[in-house]
Amino acid sequence: MVHILGISGSLRAQSFNTALLHAAQAVAGADVQIDAATLHGIPLYDGDLEARDGTPQAVRELKQRILGSDGLLLVTPEYNNGVPGVFKNAVDWLSRNTPGLPPVFADRPVALIGASPGGFGTIMSQNHWLPVLRTLGARLWSGGRLMVSRAGSVFGPDGALQDEAIRKQLGEFVHGYAQFVAHTRREAAA
Secondary structure (H helix, E strand, O other): OEEEEEEEOOOOOOOHHHHHHHHHHHHOOOOEEEEEEOOOOOOOOOHHHHHHHOOOHHHHHHHHHHHOOOEEEEEOOOEOOEOOHHHHHHHHHHOOOEOOEOOOOOOOEEEEEEEOOOOOOOHHHHHHHHHHHHHHOOEEOOOOOEEEOOHHHHEOOOOOEOOHHHHHHHHHHHHHHHHHHHHHHHHHHO
16 A cells, blocks of 8 residues: 555645545556645744744644655646745745654655646646756656646536546646656665
């Protein structure tokens, strides 16, 4: 069993990216478990807050969930052709040293997907994540890309994925990434 934690980078209740994360859970199959996480409760990064109070509880809990997984799936929106501030803020918190916890990104298998109402999917956001993930030492899976464009027509009003071609593409992406995660886990154990 491969255990992946997916994080939706949107706070919106009817987020296309949260819907995409749920669709990934649905196509994962019996040998892959994808748990879903959100960014709710994570404050804006403030070095003074960190020095005074330490790592916020919401950040500690998300770090522990990441450490308990085999791989990390970042489901990223695209705002103004870039990384959403709320998502980057969370990653900034997650990258900070927390006493008693190891770094969460170092050598961790990470993959990117995203959905956007625009015509280019999340290509700019995903490209902006690359230097960040490289800096953090993550092992980015580059075996596939998934950028869902025109998300308003791909997901129904209930958030369910209604486009069969995207469902097939998502299934192939999830299974390819899960194989990478399993391979990485075997390498680490050897």
